[in-house]
Amino acid sequence: MKKILNYFLLASVVTLFVVSCKPDDEPYFEGESLLHFDRVAQTGADGVYSVTYGVTSPVSADHNVTAQFNQARSTAVLGTDFTIVENTSVLKSGNVLGGFKINITKAAAVAKKQAVFTIKSSTLNNASFKQEVVVQFACQSLLAGTYQYSTVNYFTPEGGGIGTTPVTGSVTLTASAVAGEYSISDATFGGYNVLYSGNPASATGVRLRDQCNTLSFAGANQFGDTQVISNVVVNGNKLTFKWTTSYGEYGTTTLTKANGNWPALN
Known part of the structure; x- marks a missing residue:
C-alpha cells in the first residue's frame, strides 16, 4: 500500500508540473476575454496599415475597441507623419483578433518614425500583459x-x-x-x-x-x-x-x- 501511495504522489506531482509549465509566453484563459496587443512590435509600410490587437479568448458579442496614441513615447507626429483612419474598431462576436487602421506617409516611412499605441474598451477588461504596441514605420521593398x-x-x-x-x-x-x-x-x-x-x-x-x-x-x-x-x-x-x-x-x-x-x- 505504501508503494502504491508513493506512485500516486509521484504521478500527481508530474501532472501538476506539466500543467503549470505550459510553454506559452503568456497566461491562458478559458473564461473572460481580456484585451491586449497580439504583438508588441509591428512594422507598418507607407500607406494604410492595420495595427492588430487580440483577446485571450473569443468574444461572445460585438465590442468597440479604441486606439489611444501616445505622442510622448513616439517619434511620429499625428497629422504630419500619419493619420488614424479608424480610431475605433469593432471586434465581432466569436473573434480573437481585430485591428484599427492608420495611414503612414512616405516621408515618415523613409525617416523610420515610430508610433506607440495603447487600447481600451468600455465592455472588455484589459489583460495584464501586452498593453502597448510600437509600430515601426518602414518602406517595403521586394525587388531582389x-x-x-x-x-x-x-x-x-x-x-x-x-x-x-x-x-x-x-x-x-x-x-x-x-x-x-x-x-x-x-x-x-x-x-x-x-x-x-x-x-x-x-x-x-x-x-x-x-x-x-x-x-x-x-x-x-x-x-x-x-x-x-x-x-x-x-x-x-x-x-x-x-x-x-x-x-x-x-x-x-x-x-x-x-x-x-x-x-x-x-
Whole structure:
C-alpha cells in the first residue's frame, strides 16, 4: 500500500508540473476575454496599415475597441507623419483578433518614425500583459531577383556614337544588409560590355536603392564613378529607366519581370 501511495504522489506531482509549465509566453484563459496587443512590435509600410490587437479568448458579442496614441513615447507626429483612419474598431462576436487602421506617409516611412499605441474598451477588461504596441514605420521593398534586360541608346564619351541595337542579358539584384538596398551584378545592364568590347564586361559596386518605391543608385563602380537614375516608367512587368554615370556614359534599360508586375516605382 505504501508503494502504491508513493506512485500516486509521484504521478500527481508530474501532472501538476506539466500543467503549470505550459510553454506559452503568456497566461491562458478559458473564461473572460481580456484585451491586449497580439504583438508588441509591428512594422507598418507607407500607406494604410492595420495595427492588430487580440483577446485571450473569443468574444461572445460585438465590442468597440479604441486606439489611444501616445505622442510622448513616439517619434511620429499625428497629422504630419500619419493619420488614424479608424480610431475605433469593432471586434465581432466569436473573434480573437481585430485591428484599427492608420495611414503612414512616405516621408515618415523613409525617416523610420515610430508610433506607440495603447487600447481600451468600455465592455472588455484589459489583460495584464501586452498593453502597448510600437509600430515601426518602414518602406517595403521586394525587388531582389534575376531579370532580363534590354539596353538601348548606350553611349560613352570616348567616341563611337550612340548604340541603338538592343543589348540583352540577365541581371541579378541581391538584397544587402541595408533595408531597401540591392547589389547589382551589372549596373550598366550590358552597356559596358558592348561599349568597351567586353573589357570591362560589367560595372560592379553600384547599389540600387528603393525608398518607398522611389529608385536611386548608391555607391560607386570599380572606377570610382557614381550613377544616377532617371525617366523611370513602369508598364506591367516592364521597368524602363535611363542610367547615367559621372564619367558621362549612359543608356536606357528595360527590365522584364517574369513572375508578375513591378510595383509603382518612380
